[in-house]
Amino acid sequence: MEAQARCPVTDWATDFDHTDEEYAARAPEIWAQLRQECPVAHSPRFGGTWLPTRHADVSAIAHDTEHFSSRGVIVSVFEPSEPAPVGYAPPITSDPPFHEVARRLLLPAFSPKAIRPLEEPTRRFCGELLDDLLDGTGDGDVVDAATGYAQHIPVRVIAHMLGVPTSDGDRFRIFIHRILETAGQNDPVAPEDTLTWYLAEKIAERREQPADDLISFLLDAEIDGQPLSDDHVLGTVALLLLAGIDTTWSAIGATLWHLAQHPEHRRRLRDEPELLPIAIEEFLRAYAPVTMARKVAKDVELGGVTMREGDWVLLPFPAANRDPEVFERADEVVLDRERNRHAAFGLGIHRCLGSNLARMELTVAVREWLERIPEFELADPDAVRWSTGQVRGPRTLPVRLGRSS
Numbered sequence: 001m002e003a004q005a006r007c008p009v010t011d012w013a014t015d016f017d018h019t020d021e022e023y024a025a026r027a028p029e030i031w032a033q034l035r036q037e038c039p040v041a042h043s044p045r046f047g048g049t050w051l052p053t054r055h056a057d058v059s060a061i062a063h064d065t066e067h068f069s070s071r072g073v074i075v076s077v078f079e080p081s082e083p084a085p086v087g088y089a090p091p092i093t094s095d096p097p098f099h100e101v102a103r104r105l106l107l108p109a110f111s112p113k114a115i116r117p118l119e120e121p122t123r124r125f126c127g128e129l130l131d132d133l134l135d136g137t138g139d140g141d142v143v144d145a146a147t148g149y150a151q152h153i154p155v156r157v158i159a160h161m162l163g164v165p166t167s168d169g170d171r172f173r174i175f176i177h178r179i180l181e182t183a184g185q186n187d188p189v190a191p192e193d194t195l196t197w198y199l200a201e202k203i204a205e206r207r208e209q210p211a212d213d214l215i216s217f218l219l220d221a222e223i224d225g226q227p228l229s230d231d232h233v234l235g236t237v238a239l240l241l242l243a244g245i246d247t248t249w250s251a252i253g254a255t256l257w258h259l260a261q262h263p264e265h266r267r268r269l270r271d272e273p274e275l276l277p278i279a280i281e282e283f284l285r286a287y288a289p290v291t292m293a294r295k296v297a298k299d300v301e302l303g304g305v306t307m308r309e310g311d312w313v314l315l316p317f318p319a320a321n322r323d324p325e326v327f328e329r330a331d332e333v334v335l336d337r338e339r340n341r342h343a344a345f346g347l348g349i350h351r352c353l354g355s356n357l358a359r360m361e362l363t364v365a366v367r368e369w370l371e372r373i374p375e376f377e378l379a380d381p382d383a384v385r386w387s388t389g390q391v392r393g394p395r396t397l398p399v400r401l402g403r404s405s
Helices: 021-035 055-063 098-110 112-134 145-150 153-162 166-181 195-208 214-222 228-262 265-272 272-287 355-372
Strands: 040-043 051-054 142-144 291-296 300-301 305-306 312-316 377-378 394-396 399-401
Touching: 040 098, 051 055, 051 272, 055 300, 055 312, 098 112, 098 228, 112 153, 112 355, 142 145, 145 228, 145 394, 153 166, 153 214, 153 228, 166 195, 166 228, 195 214, 195 228, 214 228, 228 265, 228 272, 228 355, 228 377, 228 394, 265 272, 265 300, 265 355, 272 355
Parallel strands: 051 312
Antiparallel strands: 040 051, 142 399, 291 312, 300 305, 377 399
């Protein structure tokens, strides 16, 4: 299938396109507009797609597994290839009752106890990246905080956990762009250049030579006394790679984008380092990167509209996090926000099982950056490019070193 030419958006309430570059750049403004004028928007694109922007509607859909299936979590011009309840990337594409079994299998690998030993390697990765980024630079020089720093941290961490080469990071970025940013609207590629092919090779290697990593863990795992199917192993490894990389680097990049424009917040975090964990939660709320999706399993009314079986529904958790009905000063970053039950990691049964890992990576990445680069500013606000699709974060982030905003 050849890449489709995209028509310009004519009206965000009736013709929205979440893969449009304007949507990527102006998403918070668009959510606010829709929340006032059309809280549950509809677009004919991708075969029919809904976009709720109120926290109550997003939460209702996320908790309703009867009318909304997780077999499709990435809106695409293609239909999901695997039926419920397993789906193509369990547990995120699984419905009850299989979802609970598949999720429980992974919980030990992402518990606080399991994540704690990864903090030191993550700190080391950040230090190495900052060494490379700052090599030969001085005050006033410009570096890219996204491509030179944020985008590499989760690549190295997830590669370490899966037991795949960190040198394959560029390939990971290509996979992520094709799968998460284009909604299937790209030119076909050779089978050997796909994520499926890549992972099948790595899984085959682990069958021959098991190691202390997540791929080997999955190959040894059982459900009801039976080993996981090959499709289950491959789908889960794909999920861990995609969900563990793009989401986290987007959160790191968005946080640095914010700090580049707010010297008062940089100073406060420097003067009050104990505030960082609370501030991280606020950055996650304000700049939550992930929008999930569902397929309507059977006709349902919600928010004053009728959704039909087979429709796509986007779940913009970032929009829910900026709903003024739930959060005071919703569009402001309040570093010491006390009540902050944000939805950055999702709502309902599919709440992100990697939240402990993501929090650790974001905290370490921001702390290490601020220790080495306490003063920086956007070099050119217009040069910042935000990713399209269902994970939003800066793909390019040129910052000038050593200057106060």
